[in-house]
Amino acid sequence: MSHRLSPLGHVSHGRANPFVRNFCIIAHIDHGKTTLSDRLLEMTGTLASRDMEEQVLDSMDLERERGITIKAHPVTLKYQADDGNTYDLNLIDTPGHVDFSYEVSRSLSACEGALLVIDAAQGIEAQTLANFYLATEAKLEVIPVINKIDLPAADPDAVIRDVEDTLLIEKERCIKASAKEGIGIKEILEAIVHLVPAPVGNPDRLRALVFDSFFDTYRGVILYVRVVDGALEQGTRIRSMAGDTIVEVLEVGTFRPRMVITKRLGIGDVGYVIANIKAVSDIGVGDTLTGADAPAHVPLPGYRKVTPMVYCGLYPNEGDDYGDLRDALEKLKLNDAALSFEPEASMALGFGFRCGFLGLLHMEIVQERLEREYDLSLIATSPSVVYHVLTTAGEHLSIDNPAKLPPLPTIAIMEEPYVKASIITPAEYIGAIMDLCQSRRGTMVSMDYISPLRVIFVYDLPLAEVIVDFFDQLKSRTKGYASMDYELTGYKPGDLVKLDILLNAESVDALSFIVHRDNAPSWGRQLTERLKEVIPRQMFDVPIQAAIGNKIVARETVKAMRKNVLAKCYGGDISRKRKLLEKQKEGKKRMKQVGNVELPQEAFMAVLKLERGL
């Protein structure tokens, strides 16, 4: 799901800002992007080394824990180059995951150059390629940095050969480096000055690209901008070209890396703008700011409203927490324009919200933040994509919740989203990848060799098959060596049915899901087996059935519990036993009562754990 952008359109007759360079760092996950950023900050004295204990740019706890960057953070480095001049090098960090590729593309379009970091031991991976293509389409000067050359397993020359063959970049451009050991950092800084073009723009009509935004409790929304034409100052009345919002600029500044107020942001400058903006959705990422009084006529290219790709239901474990969940979602939304939510009700789970996400990682992060930062205990239903349905009555429906699918006989055509997935793998796992993709209804588009040892596949896959356990399967079948990137390509019709799950003969709406008709019996079997494992034995037998319409396709039974009794209950046992039972009862509260069956939270995610096909 990449978002192709045309470049900013650097106008040749415009004015240059010769001592500014705007660049970003792009890399596959774990190739050392963050360490390199830290090292550049340290080397340019932007931060003293004693402050560098933590990875500075990844400031969210979750980001640091998962080793990924979710929000893009800019920073200005003052660098005195060998030519004697001092340059402002604006580093615009980019998110490192496929879910956030829209943000990557925004960040890229604020730059003229990119450092493409490649692990000298791992070589080119799927996101290396995906990011490289995004960068070349944004007409950026790409400087390959072969990182981690200090590792014993490093083979920088082989990686450079692959870069030459696959990315068609001359090997002379590649810089061998070790961000960890501080090797090659000076060369990188010089290359930025000499290879990345200085920004050029028109001094007259203001156009500034909003490439990110951030909600601050005290100051409202802070926009991260790159000025293309004109200038931004305190007091400038600005208009957002997509949203038509008009606000007055209260403050502008740059990142060093903390926010520092400046008088003005001119052509090519990267910095922040504070105006009176209440929510990040008011002026979206990708929007163009222009002067309210002398507006530009054409916005900068590429603004697109981000649409969620994956939906799931989020329900409070305790019904009383519904209000808290709504408040928490509203607060997260202030800072996350891609998150969407609407109230929904489930027979099984009560009142909750249907939430839309960019992808599975985004979904997991939001859930984790809700639980950690807002202390909520949640039940998440299994994720679903958005299906397009044409009814026999000629109505067009978008279905993001399987429970809302109209009855089968009233559906004329049903379509599901497809992605183009690029998978890079060591050649020995070719068979494993083919088997996996085939079992997920994939069609091979191409298969090419990057080197004799590495292969890149392109597959056409239904998104629904990708969001459920695909990535884990990919990793486990290739011992972690394969990497993947994907982009949405469009909708195609499919022979899809809704599979319902019945517990004790009662349909549990939150467990329904949509599946290809051919796979329905096998999925039904696996899901009922899986549910049998996760549903604890109760005081009575619990039949579990999977059904398409009225037709039962699979059945299992959780046998009634036979024994749950404590042998001794004398003197000291009495308090212990009472406390144990009180605790058991407390534990049961975390279970969801569906009819007379007590369901653990895992039951609602059981569909994620199915092993497809094979």
Next chain:
Amino acid sequence: MLHPLTTGVYVHIPFCDRICPYCDFAVVKTRESAIDRYCAALHSEIERAVGPQKVRTIYFGGGTPSAIGPARIAALTALLFDKFAIDPDAIECTLEANPSRGPDDIRRWREAGVNRLSVGVQSFDDTELHRLGRDHSSADARRFLRAARSAGFENISLDLIAGSPGQSLAGFRESLRSAIETGVDHVSVYGLTIEAATPYATWFAREPQVFPDDDLVAALLEEADSQLTAAGFIHYEISNFARAGFESAHNRGYWRQADCAAFGMSAAGYRDGVRYVNHRGFDEYCGAIEAHRSPLAEEEQLDFGRRVGEAAMLALRTSDGIVYEEFRRRFGVDAHAIFGAARKKCSAAGLLEENEAGTRLNNRGRLLANSVCAEFLTPDLPRNEHA
């Protein structure tokens, strides 16, 4: 401090010659010097207690009370009888004993005023006994029980374990048959609980298949019920069977929330709605007594709702079950109403036997007592009452 209503006395003797690999009680390996120190502490603790009171039962539990030698038991009973003005013939005085002891010890216990023995037989299968880490054989157990009768014990109980490693239904049947054959008056059948941080927990983690699963243990417990009741025993509590008139008076006290004074390390007592427990560590307990400090580790005052819930949990374990009249008398509550939701749920699941007078567990319910009791722990008390 003792209270006038005290009816039971529990004395904890933590010593064992050998510590069983499944046990997580407060136990100490037998050592003469430690026994002397401990008994001195026990004597002080008892002497410091304040009377008067009507003691009906004494229970020496452990550990293995038989491990400290009959003279020390005699000293303790003499002290208790004197201190609490007890007529030894009017009370039940139980000692937990290991069948590895000889006839001389047994005779001297009887002379000391002990009139009931609870014998840790565990099994009549020597392979099972070996796996349980016991230091006696089934022949030792038979010999011991005969000697106890000869010494004049008219009230003898033995323990059996259901669910020991490698146990089969056939093997357990044999143990039950042997137990009945010995002519004991009372049998306790305990499902094996794997306690954390015991050697069994480690074994279970490595080879769970060696241990009978819940379904098999359920079958074993059902077997115990059918064999023992057929032999004339009354299944009067989940784990206990007795010939008529031989129910454990001391344990019945626990199940009726009667007051009980407790002495010794880890001993737990109850008075006036307060549950308390002494220090669990040997040095902590002895040290506190020697320094004239209280040996109490914890006290918990039960609020009214907890007391009623606990009373229900305990009553449900007995064959009497929850008797509405009794709950009205003891607590002034309508047990039929306040347990309405719990009764309805468990009744629907087929675990209760109910009539106008009360409710109790049926055979299936006894095996699922935890699930049932958990429902009864929190009664729906009317808001204005006992706030």
